Amino acid sequence: ASCPLIAPSLLAADFTRLGEEVEAIANAGADWLHLDIMDGHFVPNISFGPSVVKALRPRTSLPFDVHLMIAPVDPYLEAFAQAGADQILIHIEAGPHTHRSLERIRSLGAKPGIVLCPATPPEAIAEVMDMVDVILVMTVNPGFGGQKFLHSQLAKISRLRDMIAQTGRDIRLAVDGGIDTTTAPLATKAGADVLIAGSAVYGKADYAAAINALRAH
Ligand code: DX5
Ligand code: ZN
Numbered sequence: 001a002s003c004p005l006i007a008p009s010l011l012a013a014d015f016t017r018l019g020e021e022v023e024a025i026a027n028a029g030a031d032w033l034h035l036d037i038m039d040g041h042f043v044p045n046i047s048f049g050p051s052v053v054k055a056l057r058p059r060t061s062l063p064f065d066v067h068l069m070i071a072p073v074d075p076y077l078e079a080f081a082q083a084g085a086d087q088i089l090i091h092i093e094a095g096p097h098t099h100r101s102l103e104r105i106r107s108l109g110a111k112p113g114i115v116l117c118p119a120t121p122p123e124a125i126a127e128v129m130d131m132v133d134v135i136l137v138m139t140v141n142p143g144f145g146g147q148k149f150l151h152s153q154l155a156k157i158s159r160l161r162d163m164i165a166q167t168g169r170d171i172r173l174a175v176d177g178g179i180d181t182t183t184a185p186l187a188t189k190a191g192a193d194v195l196i197a198g199s200a201v202y203g204k205a206d207y208a209a210a211i212n213a214l215r216a217h
Pocket of ligand 1: 146199
């Protein structure tokens with residue numbers, strides 16, 4: 001995990017200039033673009049929907065990492081796949097039929113990912129590990145950018161890194177929430193290989209410097 005992928009979260013971008021913000025972050029060397037979808041029901045905030053994802057799609061070739069914080073999620077999977085999501089991540093807490101949702105994402109031609117809230121133990125995803133290409137550990141309670149990194153999640157990251165090794169499959173382990181130059185090394189040391197960051201990238205004046213600072217440690 002010496003050179004993690006960096007996935008800036010558009011949630012912290014200037015919403016009056018989203019197209020330019022996407023192009024700027026691609027030019028600054030981002031690896032993925034992270035798009036946070038919030039429904040005001042699964043999480044206590046509302047962000048944007050598939051029409052925004054679709055409008056931004058022609059602006060970059062960066063992989064779109066779409067983080068769905070919505071429940072129920074199944075009625076919206078097709079819309080996000082058609083909008084151009086490369087990866088669709090759903091929460092294990094969002095409903096009882098995660099297995100079916102992950103199958104559906106794969107059949108729609110996107111890479112499936114699974115997300116764990118801070119209160120959810122790593123073993124909760126044991127039965128779906130073989131179905132996903134990305135596992136995302138929330139290091140804040142989902143809903144808002146700019147929150148404080150929860151150090152209690154580091155042990156979960158380590159445990160999931162071991163569980164991934166046991167599958168023998170190439171699964172990305174991402175962290176999301178409160179990632180900055182202080183917490184990024186803690187997350188990568190625990191086993192994360194993708195760093196999602198909103199304020200620590202879009203909140204800075206120089207995006208390339210911010211991305212390099214997260215990557216270099
Ligand atoms: C929180 C979102 C995060 C958020 C991260 O619900 O999933 O992706 O944008 O923002 P920062 O990096 O500012 O904590
Ligand atoms: Zn997110």
